[in-house]
Amino acid sequence: MTVSGFTAISRVLGFLRDILIARYIGSGLVGDAFLSAFRFPNLFRRIFGEGAFNAAFIPMFGRRLDGEGQQKALGFASNAFSVLCVTLVIFSIIAIPSMKWIMSAVVPGFKPAVVMTAPHGEQLETVPFTVQVGGERNIYFSDAANKEFEGGRSIVLKNLRLVGEGDKVWTNPFGDGARTEELPLESFVSGYNEKEDARVEAALAQGEEASPVYSLTNLTQQGDQWVVAPGDFGRIRMGRGHDYGWLEGELVTGAGATEADVVEVYKNHPDTFSLTVTLSQITFCYLLFMALTAQLSGVLNTFKVFGVPAAAPILLNLVFLIGLVVFIWILGSDLPGHVLAWCVAVAGVLQFVMLWWSCHRHGYEVRLQKPEFNGEIKRLFVLMIPGIASAGIQQVNLLVGSVIASFQQGAISWLYYSDRVYQLPLGMIGIALGIVLLPEVTRLLRSGKKDEASESIVRGAEIGLLITLPAAIAMIVIPGAIISLLFERGEFTAVDASATSQALAGFALGLPGYVLIKVLQPGYFAREDTKTPMKMAIVTVLVNIVVSLALFPFIGHIGIAIATSVAAWVNVAMLWFGLKGLVKVDSLFWKRIGKLLLASVLMGLTVWVAQWMVSDWLVEGLIKKVCAVSLLIGLGMVVYAMLVLGLKAMTLQELKAGFRR
Numbered sequence: 019m020t021v022s023g024f025t026a027i028s029r030v031l032g033f034l035r036d037i038l039i040a041r042y043i044g045s046g047l048v049g050d051a052f053l054s055a056f057r058f059p060n061l062f063r064r065i066f067g068e069g070a071f072n073a074a075f076i077p078m079f080g081r082r083l084d085g086e087g088q089q090k091a092l093g094f095a096s097n098a099f100s101v102l103c104v105t106l107v108i109f110s111i112i113a114i115p116s117m118k119w120i121m122s123a124v125v126p127g128f129k130p131a132v133v134m135t136a137p138h139g140e141q142l143e144t145v146p147f148t149v150q151v152g153g154e155r156n157i158y159f160s161d162a163a164n165k166e167f168e169g170g171r172s173i174v175l176k177n178l179r180l181v182g183e184g185d186k187v188w189t190n191p192f193g194d195g196a197r198t199e200e201l202p203l204e205s206f207v208s209g210y211n212e213k214e215d216a217r218v219e220a221a222l223a224q225g226e227e228a229s230p231v232y233s234l235t236n237l238t239q240q241g242d243q244w245v246v247a248p249g250d251f252g253r254i255r256m257g258r259g260h261d262y263g264w265l266e267g268e269l270v271t272g273a274g275a276t277e278a279d280v281v282e283v284y285k286n287h288p289d290t291f292s293l294t295v296t297l298s299q300i301t302f303c304y305l306l307f308m309a310l311t312a313q314l315s316g317v318l319n320t321f322k323v324f325g326v327p328a329a330a331p332i333l334l335n336l337v338f339l340i341g342l343v344v345f346i347w348i349l350g351s352d353l354p355g356h357v358l359a360w361c362v363a364v365a366g367v368l369q370f371v372m373l374w375w376s377c378h379r380h381g382y383e384v385r386l387q388k389p390e391f392n393g394e395i396k397r398l399f400v401l402m403i404p405g406i407a408s409a410g411i412q413q414v415n416l417l418v419g420s421v422i423a424s425f426q427q428g429a430i431s432w433l434y435y436s437d438r439v440y441q442l443p444l445g446m447i448g449i450a451l452g453i454v455l456l457p458e459v460t461r462l463l464r465s466g467k468k469d470e471a472s473e474s475i476v477r478g479a480e481i482g483l484l485i486t487l488p489a490a491i492a493m494i495v496i497p498g499a500i501i502s503l504l505f506e507r508g509e510f511t512a513v514d515a516s517a518t519s520q521a522l523a524g525f526a527l528g529l530p531g532y533v534l535i536k537v538l539q540p541g542y543f544a545r546e547d548t549k550t551p552m553k554m555a556i557v558t559v560l561v562n563i564v565v566s567l568a569l570f571p572f573i574g575h576i577g578i579a580i581a582t583s584v585a586a587w588v589n590v591a592m593l594w595f596g597l598k599g600l601v602k603v604d605s606l607f608w609k610r611i612g613k614l615l616l617a618s619v620l621m622g623l624t625v626w627v628a629q630w631m632v633s634d635w636l637v638e639g640l641i642k643k644v645c646a647v648s649l650l651i652g653l654g655m656v657v658y659a660m661l662v663l664g665l666k667a668m669t670l671q672e673l674k675a676g677f678r679r
Contacts, residue, residue: 110303482534538594562582625657
């Protein structure tokens with residue numbers, strides 16, 4: 019399969035890209051900032067570049083090509099290209115200067131949790147404050163004007179104490195647990211540092227290199243007060259697994275006390291938000307070029323040229339790899355986030371040039387002209403807007419998850435890396451099926467071959483589930499081994515690997531659903547029906563928000579991953595029942611799905627048992643990790659293939675015919 023082959027190359031290069039990104043920026047300040055900034059172009063790439071724009075454009079372009087000829091069809095394409103270009107240029111001119119306000123809505127957790135004004139009178143005064151710290155790893159105190167006053171001015175605090183929080187109840191997930199014991203900060207710090215010393219001592223005894231990372235940074239106790247010295251922010255490391263719900267205390271103001279005018283308390287690094295805004299302004303221009311690239315790919319796909327559009331994402335990964343290797347690794351850039359952001363922008367330009375040249379070389383000239391907002395363009399936009407909402411539902415759900423995840427330090431990075439892993443089978447199979455099925459189903463329906471269109475969708479669903487069911491089971495059974503092998507090095511720690519693997523298992527629950535969405539949506543788009551999927555998309559977004567908010571207080575970022583999976587299956591159910599008049603399944607389909615599910619579960623049990631047999635190798639050096647994970651994956655593939663053939667879920671001839679498409 020040409021499309022799937024190019025997409026597979028892109029995914030492999032993407033994995034290499036993400037391995038290096040994890041190594042050099044991890045899940046800290048730069049990691050959270052860049053991955054949040056990258057979310058926008060990534061979202062538009064997946065929405066525009068992987069089907070939604072073309073869901074509206076291809077049927078209209080194809081109808082003109084069949085009915086009015088190539089010249090008229092390309093005239094329509096050129097006008098659409100010009101209107102889209104002008105619209106996005108205006109949109110970018112407005113959005114880039116407004117990025118601060120846009121990011122305030124997208125990553126609200128990067129903003130300060132508490133803002134306190136410090137009056138500078140002659141008498142000492144105190145301003146009480148409370149910060150929720152449940153599940154947080156770090157708390158920061160910062161002068162709000164620190165960039166204007168050379169790194170900040172002093173902050174004086176007192177009576178700092180941690181308050182324990184009892185268990186939350188499922189009947190009130192948005193409420194707080196009961197307040198329990200209070201612990202003075204100095205007692206917490208003493209216990210934390212003792213544990214650090216013990217950890218380092220144990221590591222040194224085993225011949226490992228280790229150094230303590232104590233609780234406080236630039237926050238010192240002076241009598242009954244705590245002082246953040248000028249020049250930096252104060253930091254309290256809380257660690258993982260604590261059961262404290264609140265940090266309370268007072269800000270001391272007046273003569274000889276706090277010098278800062280406004281004191282901010284953060285749950286993320288204080289510089290995360292400003293860096294996110296800067297990087298987003300750089301990456302945002304990718305939207306313009308990606309949207310134009312998507313339209314050119316629609317023209318090529320209609321003429322049955324699938325290879326070049328499928329190969330375009332490879333350029334993005336190659337530019338990333340050049341930036342990571344040359345500028346960050348070899349030259350040692352002090353601004354890795356900026357380097358990566360510019361890689362996104364440059365890749366957008368190169369992808370556009372590649373698609374435009376392919377159209378030109380094949381004789382399909384799409385030109386920039388004076389835009390004419392006629393009836394055809396109005397029809398295109400009417401179809402496109404709901405199509406974006408429906409085809410991009412998975413990305414909308416991920417964006418909603420990012421908004422909620424911004425309130426947990428590191429969560430955006432963990433969700434991003436786990437998202438990248440489960441995108442491999444989705445990209446190779448789901449997106450490829452969607453790209454191939456849309457023009458095929460459109461052609462069959464225009465020819466009045468309704469039964470053949472139904473058969474194409476059903477067989478597409480079977481091929482999709484054949485691949486994604488075992489992949490989902492594997493990601494649920496051995497997520498830790500997969501994530502540790504891919505990312506655990508450099509700035510990406512074992513703690514990050516553990517948190518990311520938990521998110522991967524949550525996403526894996528919905529992997530077959532994500533692929534079925536890509537298979538079922540062409541049944542609507544081929545009939546120029548984008549409103550029905552849009553209505554369904556709205557429902558699934560609401561489901562995602564509700565489930566995310568319900569689970570986040572209990573299991574943090576894992577709840578966001580599970581909520582995305584729940585939303586995917588809700589979307590599948592609605593799409594499936596909405597196609598009853600078109601898609602008809604027989605008993606053979608359900609028997610095959612049952613056998614594929616049984617084969618996947620038995621394969622998962624086999625791999626789960628085998629994991630314990632190679633457990634020592636999974637925690638040792640890179641070579642042993644590679645051997646162990648390769649052995650587990652190879653064993654799983656062999657067992658699954660034998661079970662699929664042995665259970666007669668599919669024959670070799672059916673497999674060859676399916677993948678040949």
